[in-house]
Amino acid sequence: MNLSTSIEEIPRVGPQYQKRLKKLGIKSVRGLLFHFPHRYEDFSNIAPISGVKLNESNCIQGKILEIENTRTWKKRMILTQAIVEDKTSAIKVVWFNQPYLINVLKEGDFVCLAGKVALGEGGIYLSSPAYEKINLKSEILNLKSSLTHTGRLVPVYPETEGLSSRWLRFILKPILTELKKEILEPIPEKIRIKYQLPPIQKAIWQVHFPDSRKLAKAAKERFAFEELFNLSLIVLRERQRLGKERAIAIPLNLKLVKDFLKTLPFELTESQKKSAWQILKDLEKPRPMNRLLEGDVGSGKTVVAAMAALNVAKSGYQVAFMAPTEILAKQHFKTINELLKKFNLKIGLLTGKEKILRQAQDEPNILIGTHALIQDQVKFRNLALVVVDEQHRFGVEQRARLCQQKGYIPHLLSMTATPIPRTLSLTIYGDLDLSLITELPKGRKKIITKVIPPENREGAYNFIRKQVKQGKQVFVICPRIEPSEVKGKNLSWAEVKAVKDEYQKLSKEVFPDLKIGMLHGRMKTEEKEEIMKKFKNEKTDVLVSTSVVEVGIDVPNATLMMIEGAERFGLAQLHQFRGRVGRSKYQSFCFLFTDSPAKKTQQRLKALITSENGFELAEKDLEIRGPGDFSGSRQWGIPDIAMASLKDIFLVQNSRQAAKKILEEDPELKKYPLLQKRLEEFRSRIHLE
Numbered sequence: 001m002n003l004s005t006s007i008e009e010i011p012r013v014g015p016q017y018q019k020r021l022k023k024l025g026i027k028s029v030r031g032l033l034f035h036f037p038h039r040y041e042d043f044s045n046i047a048p049i050s051g052v053k054l055n056e057s058n059c060i061q062g063k064i065l066e067i068e069n070t071r072t073w074k075k076r077m078i079l080t081q082a083i084v085e086d087k088t089s090a091i092k093v094v095w096f097n098q099p100y101l102i103n104v105l106k107e108g109d110f111v112c113l114a115g116k117v118a119l120g121e122g123g124i125y126l127s128s129p130a131y132e133k134i135n136l137k138s139e140i141l142n143l144k145s146s147l148t149h150t151g152r153l154v155p156v157y158p159e160t161e162g163l164s165s166r167w168l169r170f171i172l173k174p175i176l177t178e179l180k181k182e183i184l185e186p187i188p189e190k191i192r193i194k195y196q197l198p199p200i201q202k203a204i205w206q207v208h209f210p211d212s213r214k215l216a217k218a219a220k221e222r223f224a225f226e227e228l229f230n231l232s233l234i235v236l237r238e239r240q241r242l243g244k245e246r247a248i249a250i251p252l253n254l255k256l257v258k259d260f261l262k263t264l265p266f267e268l269t270e271s272q273k274k275s276a277w278q279i280l281k282d283l284e285k286p287r288p289m290n291r292l293l294e295g296d297v298g299s300g301k302t303v304v305a306a307m308a309a310l311n312v313a314k315s316g317y318q319v320a321f322m323a324p325t326e327i328l329a330k331q332h333f334k335t336i337n338e339l340l341k342k343f344n345l346k347i348g349l350l351t352g353k354e355k356i357l358r359q360a361q362d363e364p365n366i367l368i369g370t371h372a373l374i375q376d377q378v379k380f381r382n383l384a385l386v387v388v389d390e391q392h393r394f395g396v397e398q399r400a401r402l403c404q405q406k407g408y409i410p411h412l413l414s415m416t417a418t419p420i421p422r423t424l425s426l427t428i429y430g431d432l433d434l435s436l437i438t439e440l441p442k443g444r445k446k447i448i449t450k451v452i453p454p455e456n457r458e459g460a461y462n463f464i465r466k467q468v469k470q471g472k473q474v475f476v477i478c479p480r481i482e483p484s485e486v487k488g489k490n491l492s493w494a495e496v497k498a499v500k501d502e503y504q505k506l507s508k509e510v511f512p513d514l515k516i517g518m519l520h521g522r523m524k525t526e527e528k529e530e531i532m533k534k535f536k537n538e539k540t541d542v543l544v545s546t547s548v549v550e551v552g553i554d555v556p557n558a559t560l561m562m563i564e565g566a567e568r569f570g571l572a573q574l575h576q577f578r579g580r581v582g583r584s585k586y587q588s589f590c591f592l593f594t595d596s597p598a599k600k601t602q603q604r605l606k607a608l609i610t611s612e613n614g615f616e617l618a619e620k621d622l623e624i625r626g627p628g629d630f631s632g633s634r635q636w637g638i639p640d641i642a643m644a645s646l647k648d649i650f651l652v653q654n655s656r657q658a659a660k661k662i663l664e665e666d667p668e669l670k671k672y673p674l675l676q677k678r679l680e681e682f683r684s685r686i687h688l689e
C-alpha cells in the first residue's frame, strides 16, 4: 500500500464503505489521510470511578466484571449492561441496541470507556460510552497514545451516513502509522522554519491523534498555511503571466462619455463615476486590465459596464458580456440595448440554446451571452473587452483563448455583488484591481426588514395582500431542504418539493384570489424564462421560488421579499434576496420566517435587520457562523481548511508574504519540484476560473 493506492484496495474496506468514502470525496489512501477531523472530544482525563461526575462526560478505565444483554420491559430495546471496576469503585454501564457488544467486550477485559454519567432508577450509570479495549501492558506503562477512541483527545470527523468517526479512526490509524514516512514536505524548508510550522509528518499525526489541543491547533494551522500558500502562489503566478501579455489600448472618448451620460434618466452616483473613470483609464493602456467592480445589489454596476463597452465598441473593437444564467443574459441584453440604443451599435445575444446571432455575416459590436460565449465555435474578429457578471474568476488562459493567438488578450472587467470579506478577496483575487461602488442611487428607501414570529404569519399574509392590491409584487423564497432530511433523494428535487408545497398552499389556501407563479431550477429554460417574463410584466402577483432568483434579476415593481426558513441561508445570500426588492422609489419590505430558536440564527437575522451593507454582513457571517458556511466557498472550490483560516488575517498575510518571497527568488519554482507538483494538483482541485 502507498499513498496513491485506491480505497478499493485497502484491506477491511468493503464495497459499502468504499461507496460511503466516495461520498465524502475520498478516493485514495492520500484522500483518507487528508480527511481531517473537524473537532476533538476531550477524553484525556481518566477519572477514578469513585470520582465520576453526574451529567458530565467522564472517561474511566477498569475491568469488566460482568456483561450481558437484556430486553427492556416493553421488549422494544436491547440493553447491554456491564459492571466495570477500578481500584476505587465500580459503576454500571449501559448501551442501547448494540447487542453485538457482548461479542466484543468480555468479562475480564480491561476497557477504557468515555461517555456521560446519568442517573437511573438503580443509581448512576455510564450511558452508551465510547469504548476501547486496552491491553494491560500499555495501561501499566500508561501509554495513552496507544488509545484511539478514549482516554485522549479523540478526533471527530465530518461524517456521512453509515460512516462513523469510530470506523474512520479504526481504519485510519494503522494506515497512518504505516505510511507516515511517505508523506513528503512540500513547503520549502526555510519558509517552514520562518513561520514555525511543524513538519508535515508530525502535523498529520497530530491532526488525527493529537497529544494536546495546542499541538492539534498548530498542526491544523500548518495545513491551512499550506493551502493559503498554494492559493497565493497560483494567484501571484497568474498575475506574473498577465504582466507579460498585451492588450488593445482604447482611447478615452470624452465626448462619447458625455453624450452617454446625457441619455441617462438619472445622474451617476459618486462611486459610479469614480469606478467608470478607473475602468476607462485602464482601457487606455496597452496592458490587459484586470479589474473587479464590486458593488452591492442595486448599486448600478450595469451602467458602468455599459460605458466601458460603449467606448470599446465605438473604437471599432468587440466586447463580450458574460452572465451566469440565460435569464440574466437576456436581461442584460435588454438593458444594454436600452442604454445604448442611441449609439447605433450591433448588439447580439448568444446563449446555449438559441443563437440569435449568426456571427459570420453579422458581427456584433457587443455580444452578450452565457458560458456559450467561451465555447470554441465563437470566433471574435477583434475582441478587446470581456465583462463577466458574477463569475468571480476568469483566467488568463481563457482570455487568451478568446483571442485565438492574435498576440493580445482582452481587458477584463469582472463584476460582483457578492460581498467578499477582505481577507478572502486578498487571497483569491490577489492583486486584482478593485473598484468599489459604495452607495446606492439617490432616492432609494431603506428596505424594512423584519423577523416574523410564527403567530404573526396571518398578519404578514394580510400585509402581502394589501401590497398586491396596491399593484405591487411579491417574492416568496423557499429554502433548500438539507439532504439529511430527504434521505436518498436528489437534493434539487427536494428543493422543488418545498417550492411546490408552498405554491400549493399559497395558491389554494392563503391567496386563492391572487395570481401565483412558481420557479425552480429543475424547470426547462424556456419555462423559466416564461415565468420570469410573466412576473416582470406583472402578470403574476406572487412568485414562489428557490434561490434561482438570487442574482441580478431586476423587477422594480416587486416590493416585498418573503423568505421561508431564513436560518438556512447565509447572511450574504439573504442580503442578495433582499436586494431583489427596493429597486424603485416605493417603500419595500423583507420578511424573514424561521423555526429555529438557535441563538446564532437570532443573532444573524438581527444583523440583517440592523445592517444594509453587504460587506459588513459578509464579515458578520464569517464571524458568527464561521467560514465553512460562507456562501462563496462552494463557488470557488476553496478547500475547507483554507476557508476556515480566512478569519486569521495573520495567517493569510504570512502565507501571501511567503508566496511572494519564494516567487521573487525562483519565479518558476525550479528548486521546488514537489511544491510544483502539489500546485498542479491544487489547481485541478479548485476552479479559479
Ligand code: ADP
Residues within 6 Å of the ligand: 266, 267, 268, 269, 272, 295, 296, 297, 298, 299, 300, 301, 302, 303, 417, 441, 442, 552, 554, 583
Ligand atoms: P446591480 O449593481 O445590482 O447590477 P443594476 O445595474 O441592475 O444594479 O441597477 C439597478 C437599477 O438601478 C437599474 O434599474 C438601474 O437603471 C438603476 N440605476 C443605476 N444607477 C442609478 C443611479 N445613479 N440613479 C438611479 N438609478 C440608477
Ligand code: MG
Residues within 6 Å of the ligand: 301, 302, 389, 552
Ligand atoms: Mg447586476
